[in-house]
Amino acid sequence: MAISDDRPSDPRRPGEPEAVFIVGVSRSGTTLMQRTLDSHSRLAVAMENHYLGHLVAREGARHYFRRVGDLRDDANVRQLVDLVWSGEFQRRSRLREISPYWRWLMRTVSRDDFEARLLASDRSDRGVFTAIMRTYADVKGKPLIGEKTPAHLGYVETLLDWYPDARVIHMLRDPRAIYVSELRRRTERAVTVPYRQLVRVPFLFRAFLLNQVALTWAEAVGRHRTLVHRYPDRYRLVRFEDLVRDPRSTLEGLLDFLGLEWEEEILAQKVVSKGSRRGERGFDAGAAERWEDRIGGPARRWLGSLLGGRLREVGYSE
Template identity: 30%
Template structure:
């Protein structure tokens, strides 16, 4: 819903989830020095053709993308950013974004790629999030993982709120957004330094263009903004799942203004299973972070995007005299 609201803005394009940004980052060593045109070509071809990539949903020409990425600046962020810039060009827009829930835990990586990025974190009642995850046809994990996913996102958001500048990180609640879209979107546009556009309040028109037909789980985006799903966890979760959510996530829920039902405590075996799940996920995440730290010590090529005047300025690259002003931001 928020993706479509932003995509409805006349200056902003936000595509469906592409799923190639993070894999491209962790595969970067395979392609060597991206200051070489042949390396950029190889990376761009992988992005455009890998079977796990959702590049096709951008509906931009594959060969044109490979050409522009090859001719563009020699950095990982530039190759990736070229795909999103071309998507924005489809709609005559100057800014682009990308949406994926897991990005809240990958901000450090994203800032390496796009140092001028702004981050918008949409927070929803954790119980509703668990209920929704369980119903997704692509979600294959159990309820313990679903509860852990929300806990990790909230913890990551807390850290970002403490450490990031106010003009780089912004939080809003799903419940308030659906209750008063105009007010919340005006505040969001102020953060983005954009003028509010009334079209953002009615994103169903954008859904016809920006939501792939096969994503039937996003069917609600084709109608008016609704609060029908707010608090629906009470009818969608089993009693033991509600008890687990409220005991495991209680402090996090209350800190964001969500009231607890006051029901029974979770069974001891359920709490132990959740804690074990959290420990395994934390260990896996730390191993991945450690591998990335090691890889950063022997970085094969520049990482940060160099597609805009702002990005080049952050990289310390002098502006060209004849360059027209560029206003894109991530």
């Protein structure tokens, strides 16, 4: 698809964010929030790209891109685009699957268009990242940019240094629900290290997942403590349970935080769970507690004992 040279003529209005970033532990509702905000008429929130990094910093796309050389050289920009379109830098990782944004880019945008955007940027890490988000926004025909990469929770300081007028939304979910969701996901699709090895030994597989969820969730609560004090006007925590149980109130407050006007359309999301309501319109309130019937007693007690204080800190019961 060739992108028209006609950018949206409506500029950023007073009070609107420079960019919007959605972060959080995987399986915390970041995709639901991305789809919800992406339906707003003024905001385009791209799917995850892992540009800054993954759980391991070197897995970030920017680190692969730097290997092509100084982007002030046009030839290196073209080599970067060749790298993206070849899919090579995505296949190199054994720790994660291909990030959805790059599939979307190659399917939707012409190589020449993307190359022209990079050539026209200032070619810094920030400039390339902005071009990535702006490409998506221009395809959508919207003036405001954003993206959702859960692992960017570890890079919020960089995001807000690059975009001082941006807003960050941190999605949080009950860690016991995350464990149940991750267990199903990794069992059905164990394609990355170490899951494809561990899935052959169910006891070790479950033990690894339990401790991984506990660690990453505890770190997320720690990040929340830091970020809410450091960036009180630019950072907002949203619990998944609040979003699905009371979407109108939760989203009204969130849009006010973002400086965006209310639009009824954002409530008309398709249910994405695997339950009987899959594909229906609206939010699936039952997703908030469905995990309770699917988690075993030992796993529930283990997570409760490890995370009890942190659970209470952010409004969950043990």
